[in-house]
Each structure stands twice: as structure tokens, then as C-alpha cells.
Amino acid sequence: MPGYGQLCPVAKAMEILDERWTMLVVRELLLGSTHFNELRRGLPRMSPALLSKRLHTLERVGIIERSGPTARPAYTLTTKGRELSTVVDALGAWGVRWIGELGERDLDPHLLMWDMRRTIPVERWPRSRTVLAVEFADTAPRTSRWWIVVAGDDVDVCDVDPGHVTAATVRTTLRALTAVWRGDLSWPTALRSGAVMVDGPPTTRRQVPHWLGQSLLSAVPRPAGVAG
Amino acid sequence: MPGYGQLCPVAKAMEILDERWTMLVVRELLLGSTHFNELRRGLPRMSPALLSKRLHTLERVGIIERSGPTARPAYTLTTKGRELSTVVDALGAWGVRWIGELGERDLDPHLLMWDMRRTIPVERWPRSRTVLAVEFADTAPRTSRWWIVVAGDDVDVCDVDPGHVTAATVRTTLRALTAVWRGDLSWPTALRSGAVMVDGPPTTRRQVPHWLGQSLLSAVPRPAGVAG
DNA sequence: CTGTATCCATGGCGATACTG
DNA sequence: CAGTATCGCCATGGATACAG
Numbered sequence: 001m002p003g004y005g006q007l008c009p010v011a012k013a014m015e016i017l018d019e020r021w022t023m024l025v026v027r028e029l030l031l032g033s034t035h036f037n038e039l040r041r042g043l044p045r046m047s048p049a050l051l052s053k054r055l056h057t058l059e060r061v062g063i064i065e066r067s068g069p070t071a072r073p074a075y076t077l078t079t080k081g082r083e084l085s086t087v088v089d090a091l092g093a094w095g096v097r098w099i100g101e102l103g104e105r106d107l108d109p110h111l112l113m114w115d116m117r118r119t120i121p122v123e124r125w126p127r128s129r130t131v132l133a134v135e136f137a138d139t140a141p142r143t144s145r146w147w148i149v150v151a152g153d154d155v156d157v158c159d160v161d162p163g164h165v166t167a168a169t170v171r172t173t174l175r176a177l178t179a180v181w182r183g184d185l186s187w188p189t190a191l192r193s194g195a196v197m198v199d200g201p202p203t204t205r206r207q208v209p210h211w212l213g214q215s216l217l218s219a220v221p222r223p224a225g226v227a228g
Numbered sequence: 229m230p231g232y233g234q235l236c237p238v239a240k241a242m243e244i245l246d247e248r249w250t251m252l253v254v255r256e257l258l259l260g261s262t263h264f265n266e267l268r269r270g271l272p273r274m275s276p277a278l279l280s281k282r283l284h285t286l287e288r289v290g291i292i293e294r295s296g297p298t299a300r301p302a303y304t305l306t307t308k309g310r311e312l313s314t315v316v317d318a319l320g321a322w323g324v325r326w327i328g329e330l331g332e333r334d335l336d337p338h339l340l341m342w343d344m345r346r347t348i349p350v351e352r353w354p355r356s357r358t359v360l361a362v363e364f365a366d367t368a369p370r371t372s373r374w375w376i377v378v379a380g381d382d383v384d385v386c387d388v389d390p391g392h393v394t395a396a397t398v399r400t401t402l403r404a405l406t407a408v409w410r411g412d413l414s415w416p417t418a419l420r421s422g423a424v425m426v427d428g429p430p431t432t433r434r435q436v437p438h439w440l441g442q443s444l445l446s447a448v449p450r451p452a453g454v455a456g
Numbered sequence: 457c458t459g460t461a462t463c464c465a466t467g468g469c470g471a472t473a474c475t476g
Numbered sequence: 477c478a479g480t481a482t483c484g485c486c487a488t489g490g491a492t493a494c495a496g
Contacts, residue, residue: 004252005273005333007340007406009323009445010316012330014251017319020489023242024232036458045233047490052459062326073458079451080326087322088238090314091245095237098290098308102240105233112235178235217237223307248469264478275470280479301478 016061017084021046023091025054026077026084029064031118034074041114096217100184107174109136109143116181116212117148117157124210125150131162132211133169134177150211168200168208183218241315244289249274251319253282254305254312257292259346262302269342324445328412335402337364337371338387344409344440345376345385352438353378359390360439361397362405378439396428396436411446 004011017023021043028042039051055075058064063081067074077084113134129151136144142159149156149164156162170177176195179185187209190196198205232239245251249271256270267279283303286292291309295302305312341362357379364372370387377384377392384390398405404423407413415437418424426433 003331003333004249005336006252007330007334007336007410008252008255008320008343009327009410010255010320011252011323012327012334013319013323016327018246018248018251020246021232023246024234024236024239027236027238045490047492048459049461049491050489053489055459083322083326086318087315090318091241092236092238094311094315095239095241098311099237099240099244102235103231105231106235106240108233108235115236182235182237268478273470275472276479277471277481278469281469 013087016057016063017087019054019057021050022054022058023088025051025058026063026081027088029075029077029081030085030088034076036073036075039075042111044108044110092217093220096182096215096220097222100222102175102178107178109139109146109174112174112178112181113146113148113157115215117155119213119216120148120150120155121211121213122150122153122155124207126167127152129164131164131166132208133166135169135171136174136177137171138173138175166200168198168204170196170198170208170212172196181212181215181218183214183220184222187214244285244291245312245315247282247285249278250282250286251316253279253286254291254309255316257303257305257309258313258316262304264301264303267303270339272336272338320445321448324410324443324448325450328450330403330406335406337367337374337402340402340406340409341374341376341385343443345383347441347444348376348378348383349439349441350378350381350383352435352441354395355380357392359392359394360436361394363397363399364402364405365399366401366403394428396426396432398424398426398436398440400424409440409443409446411442411448412450415442 003015006012017026024043024046025039028039031042033039033042036051040046040048043051055064055066058081059066062078063084064075065078067076129149132148134146134148145159145161147158147162147166149158149162172190172195176185176190180187180190180196185195187196191198191209198208200208231243234240252271252274253267256267259270261267261270264276264279268274268276271279283292283294286309287294290306291312292303293306295304357377360376360378362374362376373387373389375386375390375394377386377390400418400423404413404418408415408418408424413423415424419426419437426436428436
């Protein structure tokens with residue numbers, strides 16, 4: 001891969017960015033991850049060797065900086081790297097708008113919960129510690145039960161019962177909750193159809209959609225329309 | 229490459245777009261190329277086999293349409309494909325802003341002339357047929373002399389002398405004219421330093437920079453400033 | 457926790473030649 | 477002009493184990 005041999009800035013940019021996983025590493029950094037295992041958590045199918053290699057490349061070309069070896073290693077975007085947000089945003093908007101069909105392999109409860117966790121609107125939750133349970137009907141038993149614990153400004157996602165009383169329980173499939181999260185399916189439609197069900201006191205039940213919200217990209221309008 | 233296994237729209241987009249050359253094929257289509265050999269001209273280092281493969285993939289995923297086998301084959305972007313302009317534009321702006329250093333292999337007189345040809349502002353040229361010669365001091369003899377012929381709304385670029393009288397001659401290096409074209413170097417600076425010289429009648433000489441112009445991305449501001 | 461080392465299979469892709 | 481066919485290398489990157 002001796003580059004593209006082109007003067008075009010698009011080509012020069014893609015020489016760096018078209019390598020597998022690279023753009024997703026940048027996405028993770030833009031979303032705020034800084035440590036190696038934090039990045040791994042958002043990129044579970046990427047081998048640590050490859051992640052290491054990509055981080056070195058990104059550092060070499062000046063997209064990220066690595067904190068000195070004295071402190072705990074941390075990766076942060078430089079200005080050059082931060083400006084890739086325009087590219088990532090454009091890719092995300094295009095992707096959510098035009099690529100609606102997800103394969104079975106694209107559905108991952110860990111990633112979904114990890115993703116939702118990032119943008120849980122804590123200000124809509126009760127002041128006191130509140131636990132919301134999520135149950136997937138269609139995943140392996142080990143990954144079918146989750147608990148979201150919001151206490152003050154802290155959000156935790158557990159795959160083991162934290163042992164507190166739950167305010168409500170969301171019963172759904174991984175595919176359905178993923179569709180709602182991405183904005184392929186609206187909360188009202190999902191609830192009406194029963195694709196997502198909420199158990200709990202009536203007042204709480206009505207709050208749950210606002211507690212969870214949707215991904216930032218869910219607001220992107222879809223071409224054919226009719227997204228539920 | 230079994231995909232990324234992620235629900236994230238950025239990942240779904242990159243599953244298609246991170247393959248080598250793909251984004252450059254899209255760029256060529258966005259710039260108006262429609263036929264196979266037209267695409268090849270903008271992608272000279274891409275093998276025809278690979279171009280064919282990429283076109284098939286892009287058609288399969290709905291980014292391009294191929295005209296029926298009855299007519300002369302032509303490739304056009306669908307709406308889905310056309311909306312990739314946001315991605316390509318973001319890549320181009322980031323690339324021209326942050327990747328200024330070009331290697332020797334990135335400099336190609338064919339590509340530069342082909343690229344300039346696309347956006348020659350014919351309305352600034354004289355009404356009658358006008359020929360501008362370009363001579364590179366640092367390229368192989370076969371690729372050192374070019375002629376830009378503007379007649380009405382038609383622009384032609386030749387690497388053999390068309391045999392008409394030339395209004396002026398641009399003498400420069402491939403690297404310098406490339407820098408001017410990309411906007412890494414301004415016309416005034418290039419002329420003052422002698423990096424680009426124009427031979428011809430004084431009135432014409434002053435017009436030449438406006439006849440050639442600069443790439444659309446040249447207007448993107450640069451980080452460190454000081455771009456000539 | 458933060459990576460590196462090693463191994464290996466796969467297949468991507470570059471080069472060239474050739475066909476309708 | 478518009479591709480397809482074939483070949484073969486070598487690098488990519490996936491998996492696993494291990495080190496500081």
C-alpha cells in the first residue's frame with residue numbers, strides 16, 4: 001500500500017483513514033475514551049495488537065497524543081484529530097440514514113448498553129438512586145439481563161444484579177431496542193406494537209423512554225420516510 | 229473482513245467505504261465522471277480489475293446505478309451515493325488543511341492537468357480560441373510540456389503541441405504548480421518568488437492566474453497560517 | 457492495567473495479458 | 477471502448493499467549 005499517488009486531499013486523507021478500524025478508533029476518542037481498555041470496550045472485536053498498532057500510527061501522523069510514560073497512559077486527540085469530527089459526523093449521518101438493515105452480527109448487547117450509557121440524560125432521572133432493569137428475550141442468558149444505575153450524575157451499567165430495588169423493567173429484544181436507539185423505530189411505535197414493553201408503576205413507565213432517550217444520530221431524517 | 233460487528237452507523241458506513249480506492253471512485257463520480265475509462269483517467273494507479281470490482285460493489289449496495297447493457301455503459305450516483313458528498317467534502321477539507329506534505333509519488337502531471345481542466349473558468353478566457361502552454365522543469369520529457377486549449381466553452385488539455393499560437397507559457401515545476409493549485413501557495417507568492425513564471429505579453433501574463441485559478445479546496449484556511 | 461510478541465491463514469490487490 | 481481472466485506475492489489483521 002504505497003499510497004494512492006494522488007495530490008488530491010481526499011486521497012491523502014484516505015491514505016491514513018481507510019485502514020480497517022482506524023475511523024472507529026477516532027470515533028471512540030471523539031466520544032471521550034482515553035485509555036487503552038476503555039477503547040477496547042468500544043471496539044470489542046478488534047484485537048489488542050491491532051489497536052496498539054493503530055494508536056501508534058495515529059500518533060505518528062499527529063492525530064492523537066499519548067501522555068508521557070510517567071503518568072497512566074492516555075490518548076487524546078490533537079486539534080488535527082478533533083477536526084475529524086466533521087468526517088465522523090458526516091459518516092454517521094449518512095450511515096444511519098441509508099444503512100438501516102443490521103445483520104445478526106451487528107447486534108451486541110454490550111455495545112448497545114455501553115453506547116446508551118454514554119448519553120443517558122441523568123437530569124431527567126429522579127434525584128435519588130434509581131435502577132432500571134433491561135431484559136432481552138433473544139440473547140444468550142449471560143447477556144440478557146442488564147441494570148442501569150443512576151445516582152446523582154453517575155451512571156453505571158451492570159450485567160449482574162446490583163441488588164437494589166428496580167424502578168421498572170424494560171422487556172424487549174436486542175434488535176428492537178437497537179432499532180429504537182438508532183431511531184429506526186420511535187419509542188411510541190415500539191411501545192404500541194409491544195416490541196418494547198415496560199413493567200412498573202404507571203408514572204414510571206411513562207418516564208422510561210425519556211430516561212433512556214435515543215442516540216444523537218436518531219434525529220437524522222430517513223429517506224423513504226415512515227420510520228416509526 | 230466480516231464487518232465490524234457494530235450497530236454504530238459510522239461502523240456500518242465504513243464497512244462499505246473503508247476499502248482501498250472506494251472513496252476515490254466516489255469522488256470521481258461526484259466530479260462528474262461516468263464512463264469506465266473516464267474513471268480510470270482520474271485513478272491511473274488503480275487496476276481495471278479492481279475498478280470493475282469496486283463498481284460492482286457500489287452498485288450492489290445502491291450507491292451507483294449502471295445504465296442498461298443496451299446503451300454505452302455509464303455509472304451514475306444514486307441519491308444514496310450523491311449524499312456521500314458530505315463525507316467527501318469533509319475529507320477533502322480536512323486533508324487540504326492538515327496534510328500539506330506531498331511525496332514525490334503524489335505528484336503527477338497527468339492528474340494535475342486533468343484536475344485543473346475540470347474547473348477551468350472559461351468565462352475568464354478570451355472569446356476566441358486561446359492556447360496556454362505549461363512547461364515543467366522537473367518531470368520526464370514526455371510529460372513536461374502541456375497545452376490548454378480553450379475555445380468557447382470547450383477545454384482541452386493536450387500533451388502534444390496542438391500547433392496553434394500560444395498566448396503565454398507557464399514555466400514552473402510540477403511541485404510548485406501543484407502547491408499553487410492546492411492552495412498551499414498563493415499565486416502572488418509563487419510569481420514573486422519565481423516558483424512559477426509566465427512568459428508572454430504583459431497584459432496576458434497578468435490574466436493567467438485567473439485563467440487557471442485554484443482548486444475548490446484551496447480556499448480552506450490552514451492551521452499554522454502563513455500559507456503564501 | 458497496558459500493552460507487545462508471535463504465528464499463521466486469508467485474500468486483497470497489484471501487474472499483466474487478453475477478450476467482446 | 478469496456479471490461480474480464482489469471483497469477484502470485486506479501487501484507488493485513490485475527491487469534492492467542494505472554495510480558496512490564
